Amino acid sequence: MSEKNYQVAELARLSNVTVRALHHYDTIGLLAPSGRTQAGYRLYDEADLLRLQQILIHRELGMPLEQIKRSLDDPGFDQRTALVQQREHLRERARTTASMIRSVDAALAALKGDNTMDLATIFDGFDPKEHEEETRARWGESDAYKVSARRTKSYTAEDWQRIKDADQEILDALAEKLRGGAAADDADVLALADRHRLHIDRWFYPCSHAMHAGLAEMYVSDQRFEASFEKRQEGLARFLAEAVRTNAKNN
Amino acid sequence: MSEKNYQVAELARLSNVTVRALHHYDTIGLLAPSGRTQAGYRLYDEADLLRLQQILIHRELGMPLEQIKRSLDDPGFDQRTALVQQREHLRERARTTASMIRSVDAALAALKGDNTMDLATIFDGFDPKEHEEETRARWGESDAYKVSARRTKSYTAEDWQRIKDADQEILDALAEKLRGGAAADDADVLALADRHRLHIDRWFYPCSHAMHAGLAEMYVSDQRFEASFEKRQEGLARFLAEAVRTNAKNN
DNA sequence: CTTGACCCTGACCCGACGTCAGGCCCTAGT
């Protein structure tokens, strides 16, 4: 444990973040230095370094700081899955960069005279929603992020806690059922699935049965979601998805 | 000439930019629609589409809108070189993305137990200044951008015009000398070189002889600069650079 | 002649910092 401590300016140099930014991250509670000197100087240790790296990766990909904070502070947050996830986003970025290069090449070709190019295609590299399905899951748990930003931003920390607790409760009950050998179309299970839907509907955004079914799809197809469910109970993702589908059909 | 016209929302859909953003670009003079209906509805034509693409490429790379505007509005602006330049920036981005992926991989490795990793290296992917030399020339003409942002941002449009005119005048005089067969160490030429330095010093940032020499290096080594000089007069970039070097040595 | 989908211009609001201003801390040199 070489508990090296860093002052702001040092960390700033290491990470290529300004001192002001570090101050900012401190005041919004995103990265609080693990210590202070008597004089009040901020002291960062190596755990802080790692957290900052996480922050920077997320930030680089355009995630709002609030959101980054929630991700990192989530007790259910798993650094490894997060990193794997981020690597995926970076690969996505590599793809869009490549696609933008092609788009620029196309523009160059157009200039060179073969003006046979379809003007509508010149924006091809720029659509962040190009891979609709992928993007829907982009921010993991916060699919709510855009859809319900307005509603959620007024939530306090305690609100979030309560919401998360309620969610846990539902999932725990489902896991219980699963362990007990219940079928996904068992009445109780279906009821739980609908409670899940209503929970989302209440706290995040209007959630129809159809939308719920869509979400369920994502739970099994998106690695991050799946991992988060599986950690709780093996097979839970598929179980919930199945129950949700059935519930949706019955309504 | 299929002069198709687009309304805001149409263009917004095509380009994946919000209507509000287009309004914004209009009000700051970055992208003014080429026409309006009697009712005042904005009408964009295909030239506007192309300009918007340029804007988006630059924006994607983080260039401030003011700067984008100046680039695109510069009469000396050459779309082709700009595109080539941007392609280079995109490639750079591809490289840093790749480097970030490696950085994430390193973090993953660190988590896996082989904690032999040097913590200072975890920020490796994140340094935008990694390739110092490359970056110095990054924004082309606006090497002044960062160094003198404070000073230049108070300039009005007319200021810019006068500054640019003065610059043109100096370069024209140099081109004249070059055509007349003057040597780069001709007294008149050296005087012009020094006027060039003083011009920068006055309007942009403190420019010592040494720094001027550094700039001159860039004029011949950076394609964008070189092209801009060469367009005015063949051999001008090298001529100016030579004169600047000599002038610097004599001081 | 109304309804719904579009468009306009203010005007205010926001996130993520940059940029002072005023003041404390802490070595090093005199």
Next chain:
DNA sequence: ACTAGGGCCTGACGTCGGGTCAGGGTCAAG
């Protein structure tokens, strides 16, 4: 012991790139 120079602190206000109403025209379809 004192002062100079660097680093640090906390407000407080400014900026950039838009988002988000509010209040009000426009225009084709029915």
